[in-house]
Amino acid sequence: MAPGREVLTGTTIAVVDGRIAALGTAETLRGRYPGATELDATGCVVTPGMINAHQHTTADPLTRSGIPDDIDAQSAIFDWAVPLHNAHTGGDDEISAMLTGAESLRRGVTTIIEPGTVAHPMRVAAGLRKTGIRARLNGWGWDTEGLPFSAPAAEVLARQEEIVTELGTTGRIAAWITLLGHDLVSDALMQGAAELAERLDTRMTWHISPGQNDIPGYAERSGNRPVVHMHKIGVLGPRLLLGHAVWLDDDEVDAIVETDTAVASSPGAYLRLGQGFTRANRHVALIRRGARIALGCDSHNANDVPDILRAAMLFTGLSLDRGDENPVHAHEALALATIDGARAIGLGEEIGSIEVGKAADLVVFDTSDPVWTPRGDEALQLVWGAPSHTVRDVVVDGEIVVRDQELQNVDYDDLRQCAAENSHHLLRRTGITPFRRWPRIAAADLEATSGGPAAPGAEHRAAGKTGESACP
Ligand SMILES: [Zn+2]
Numbered sequence: 376m377a378p379g380r381e382v383l384t385g386t387t388i389a390v391v392d393g394r395i396a397a398l399g400t401a402e403t404l405r406g407r408y409p410g411a412t413e414l415d416a417t418g419c420v421v422t423p424g425m426i427n428a429h430q431h432t433t434a435d436p437l438t439r440s441g442i443p444d445d446i447d448a449q450s451a452i453f454d455w456a457v458p459l460h461n462a463h464t465g466g467d468d469e470i471s472a473m474l475t476g477a478e479s480l481r482r483g484v485t486t487i488i489e490p491g492t493v494a495h496p497m498r499v500a501a502g503l504r505k506t507g508i509r510a511r512l513n514g515w516g517w518d519t520e521g522l523p524f525s526a527p528a529a530e531v532l533a534r535q536e537e538i539v540t541e542l543g544t545t546g547r548i549a550a551w552i553t554l555l556g557h558d559l560v561s562d563a564l565m566q567g568a569a570e571l572a573e574r575l576d577t578r579m580t581w582h583i584s585p586g587q588n589d590i591p592g593y594a595e596r597s598g599n600r601p602v603v604h605m606h607k608i609g610v611l612g613p614r615l616l617l618g619h620a621v622w623l624d625d626d627e628v629d630a631i632v633e634t635d636t637a638v639a640s641s642p643g644a645y646l647r648l649g650q651g652f653t654r655a656n657r658h659v660a661l662i663r664r665g666a667r668i669a670l671g672c673d674s675h676n677a678n679d680v681p682d683i684l685r686a687a688m689l690f691t692g693l694s695l696d697r698g699d700e701n702p703v704h705a706h707e708a709l710a711l712a713t714i715d716g717a718r719a720i721g722l723g724e725e726i727g728s729i730e731v732g733k734a735a736d737l738v739v740f741d742t743s744d745p746v747w748t749p750r751g752d753e754a755l756q757l758v759w760g761a762p763s764h765t766v767r768d769v770v771v772d773g774e775i776v777v778r779d780q781e782l783q784n785v786d787y788d789d790l791r792q793c794a795a796e797n798s799h800h801l802l803r804r805t806g807i808t809p810f811r812r813w814p815r816i817a818a819a820d821l822e823a824t825s826g827g828p829a830a831p832g833a834e835h836r837a838a839g840k841t842g843e844s845a846c847p
Contacts, residue, residue, distance in 0.1 A: 393772040430681050472498070477790065513551055514535065535552050539575050615636050637666070
């Protein structure tokens, strides 16, 4: 994904202090770096780590596939997701962030931007750090009265500044300024966030117009479309990553291009929530006008899996199917998942391509799987071939965090156990019953109904282990 888009064959990558130090033949580099630890990727495809610019890490992972898919987006968010977020403990936040980090890495995603629905940012930072993923995050930021975690603008900004001070702005885990956006933040909060991001030299993100619901609020507030309003109050600019920005008019597209504002597109979520991406989408038009666009996967219950190659496939397919004048193809979508995504989040000089001097964020695909047999054009195979299950090893900052499909820093059995346990308690606290459309019948009941022998002592057993919990 370097500017020439060369596919380097038979190439060895030398990594020193977490950075790509040299590219060449194994023989030459063994001579230059004698005794170096080796990760044998013979016959494999190696790509830069993928970038997911819009990935919620909490609440949804503990209620995976538990929100129905035939309700509107407002109901999915305010009747289901927000109450779950509101009941999250610090331990829930840490466990669900670990789950998100773990499954992202297993699918070759090495960098995520958490869009700010986090009750306990330091616990999420701790959970993500344990997995080894690169991430940017902060906490809830909205100032509409009566909503969970809402506070006056000054208080929201003070909380966010505290997290930036704690986490810094440049490490593997670092802080952005994260507002909820939509029509749920005041002008004062957006303007304060823009000033804060400038002063602390960090970036910011918020949601706008995934569907049409945000538009009337801004019409009432100022008589303008949402992004035009943001332009008028001076908060657009290269430090801002807008989550979604799907429903835009021409003036809003102009404002984004003129101000070099970035956009994170999460096509899977727009499809799952039925938000009208195929009708309204201007993302390809933005790309053609030079805007910085990244891909995202949004939340688990909006898209179900943080798999950026799947997002790339959907983005490409929808562009082709819509009959865009100059549609995006797989090679461009792979760039959105890597180098262009990196540019959109301000890390274009650091990650997104395999070039000397960049951080060693690498994904090794095992090409012995049928999906790679025989080998074709790499970008076509990566985007259309759905090869995420063949991610074998993942390297972040030169550290091997997944090896032979095993997370190196996380005990997955413990994580799975805690996810089940924390999920059980979270649902009990909120009184929410996960959606199940079809009846569930225990085998013992099945046998009783069909006249077969019922197992002695068979009964419904509560999930989870007994005794003292070791989960956070
Ligand atoms: Zn979101």
